């Protein structure tokens with residue numbers, strides 16, 4: 001992997017420069033770089049730096065929005081490449097995905113959805129600011145195998161518990177596996193709220209979803 005390219009990708013996010021981010025993504029694909037490496041070792045590193053600078057008061061909300069815009073521009077190039085990986089695969093399972101109520105962070109969730117799709121899952125993305133009851137209603141309607149819940153704020157990660165409760169109240173809990181993720185979320189938190197698993201990134205979310213599907217099939221058979 002070209003370290004110069006990866007650090008230019010990281011910098012394009014810090015600078016909030018969508019055109020540069022997009023051009024670098026196109027160049028990386030042309031040179032044969034794996035899209036997931038560009039995301040994880042380039043752009044996402046930039047996002048983490050932005051978060052740290054914001055926390056230290058060295059960056060402000062408009063800067064963070066510009067960084068998110070640059071990330072979206074890179075993803076617009078890389079997303080179709082990631083999806084190509086899974087076009088020939090049979091359906092692995094149905095996933096309903098969303099960001100919890102009160103939370104509008106979507107980049108990580110979209111990435112999780114893209115990689116799950118690339119690995120043959122049928123993904124229904126409910127978007128952001130999604131109440132627990134909507135997760136439950138959509139899980140019922142779409143006959144979901146897995147519900148994936150994202151939360152990026154310490155205040156909204158509590159609403160992941162609300163999703164677990166909504167699925168319980170709807171009588172769906174025994175049929176639907178729940179996986180949680182997002183920057184403040186931990187394995188311990190997942191256990192505490194009664195979710196079935198935690199994934200730290202999109203690659204591990206795919207592995208977790210595959211594992212949950214196996215567990216589900218074993219319970220049914």
Ligand code: HCB
Pocket residue numbers: 044047048050051052054055061064065067068102103104105106107108109111112147148149150151152153154155179180181182183184198199200201202203205
């Ligand atoms: Co936002 N923000 N933000 N933000 N934001 C964070 C999250 C902070 C940590 C920044 C900081 O202070 N260090 C912080 C939260 C602090 C806290 O609660 N402890 C924060 C804050 C405070 C806020 C506002 C409150 C700021 C304000 O208004 N004063 C506000 C909240 C608005 C709201 O939601 N109600 C806000 C707004 C924004 C935007 C709009 C400017 C923008 C989001 C744009 C968008 O998504 N369309 C934004 C951004 C970009 C960030 C940072 C910089 C990056 C988030 C990101 O996209 N990361 C973030 C800093 C950080 O996270 N380090 C900062 C990259 C993705 C790829 O990682 O962790 O989201 P990810 O997802 C991973 C992983 O977690 C896992 O897989 C993904 C892919 O690898 N995963 C799952 C995620 N979901 C999963 C679900 C599963 O089932 C399984 C795995």
